[in-house]
Amino acid sequence: xxxxxxxxxxxxxxxxxxxxxxxxxxxxxxxxxxxxxxxxxxxxxxxxxxxxxxxxxxxxxxxxxxxxxxxxxxxxxxxxxxxxxxxxxxxxxxxxxxxxxxxxxxxxxxxxxxxxxxxxxxxxxxxxxxxxxxxxxxxxxxxxxxxxxxxxxxxxxxxxxxxxxxxxxxxxxxxxxxxxxxxxxxxxxxxxxxxxxxxxxxxxxxxxxxxxxxxxxxxxxxxxxxxxxxxxxxxxxxxxxxxxxxxxxxxxxxxxxxxxxxxxxxxxxxxxxxxxxxxxxxxxxxxxxxxxxxxxxxxxxxxxxxxxxxxxxxxxx
Numbered sequence: 001x002x003x004x005x006x007x008x009x010x011x012x013x014x015x016x017x018x019x020x021x022x023x024x025x026x027x028x029x030x031x032x033x034x035x036x037x038x039x040x041x042x043x044x045x046x047x048x049x050x051x052x053x054x055x056x057x058x059x060x061x062x063x064x065x066x067x068x069x070x071x072x073x074x075x076x077x078x079x080x081x082x083x084x085x086x087x088x089x090x091x092x093x094x095x096x097x098x099x100x101x102x103x104x105x106x107x108x109x110x111x112x113x114x115x116x117x118x119x120x121x122x123x124x125x126x127x128x129x130x131x132x133x134x135x136x137x138x139x140x141x142x143x144x145x146x147x148x149x150x151x152x153x154x155x156x157x158x159x160x161x162x163x164x165x166x167x168x169x170x171x172x173x174x175x176x177x178x179x180x181x182x183x184x185x186x187x188x189x190x191x192x193x194x195x196x197x198x199x200x201x202x203x204x205x206x207x208x209x210x211x212x213x214x215x216x217x218x219x220x221x222x223x224x225x226x227x228x229x230x231x232x233x234x235x236x237x238x239x240x241x242x243x244x245x246x247x248x249x250x251x252x253x254x255x256x257x258x259x260x261x262x263x264x265x266x267x268x269x270x271x272x273x274x275x276x277x278x279x280x281x282x283x284x285x286x287x288x289x290x291x292x293x294x295x296x297x298x299x300x301x302x303x304x305x306x307x308x309x310x311x312x313x314x315x316x317x
Contacts, residue, residue, distance in 0.1 A: 010262055014280055022281060027227050032289060035223035039293050042216035043070050046110070049209035053106040054098065056199030061096040064308065068301035069095075075298020078291065085111075095305060109197050113210055118247055121214065125244050128237060218243050224286045230278040231269070242268040261287060 047067040054061060069091035073084030085107050092098035200206050222239040225231040242265050249264035262283040269279040 010259075010266070011280065011284070014277075014284075019281075019284075023285065026229070027285070029227065031223050031226040035220050036293060038216040038220040038223070039290060040297065042213050042220060043067070043074060043297065045209045045212040045216060046070050049206060049213070050106060050110060052202065052206055052209070053109060053197060053200060054092075054103065056201065057102055057106075059092075059098045059102055061092050061098050062308075065092060065095050065305070068304045068308075071297040071301030072305065074294045075301070078295060078298075091305060095308070113197075114213070117210060117214055118244075121240075122244050122248070125237075125240050217247075220290070221246070221286070224282075224290075227285075228278070228282060230274050231282060234272055234274075238268075238272045242272075258287065258291075 044067055047070040048063070050070070051061060051063060051066045069088040072091060073088035075084075076087045077084035086104070089098075089100050089103035089107060092103050093100040218240070221243050222236065225234060225239055245264045245268050246261050249260040266276075266279040266283045269282060270276055274282070
């Protein structure tokens, strides 16, 4: 619903009939094709890093299974945002007998690492392009201090009390539940997955994969600038700023950040001097094509997993 509302508002007066002609005559598709390997590589780096964190806790999925499960997870998230993380854990459990709970714990760890990396990149970019960010926040009305200021002291107090009451109730109720032991086992598995990072053997390789994920994401995006005359002359700093803003916008639970990503990136491009119509062309075409790539990779991953089949339990020892 939110995705549809944002897209409708942005493109309510847009001439979609001109899109095909624009894509045929005004775009240099060579750069779009060159960007695809980096979009694929980003997901492969994620799978390789994931496999690396699973091995110290006794889980050794096949590399191909890990890669294909990540492909499928991204595609599934296009339909139901955020469900892909659970899906890839389920795929490893079904195909390679990997503990779902442990896998989920490692996913939480990798998301935390990714958040720290993107935070570091954001802060560095913010200092380099402070003036542009300031204008963006003014134009979009984003003000974290004002947002937090809407909560009164009473509101915070009530929230804390409700939270404590809920946790206390859960503590007593859980002892009465038949599934308590099962839940406890699952929690222990997740905890083990969370602690897996301490046991990773090749830390330099883990760092390489982590940096490689975001470098690939950025190049996948940045190379599309050269598809259009109106963005080809923009600096890499502009690409980095719009990439960061778009990455933050994707946090909004819509399919692949649709709507929120369009709005954020379009607004930033206009601040860098791109005409509004051209900015709309850019975000619509780039997001659509890259989303299609994610969907195709998901279909490919699903087909390969179906052909490969499950591994016998004893081979995962």
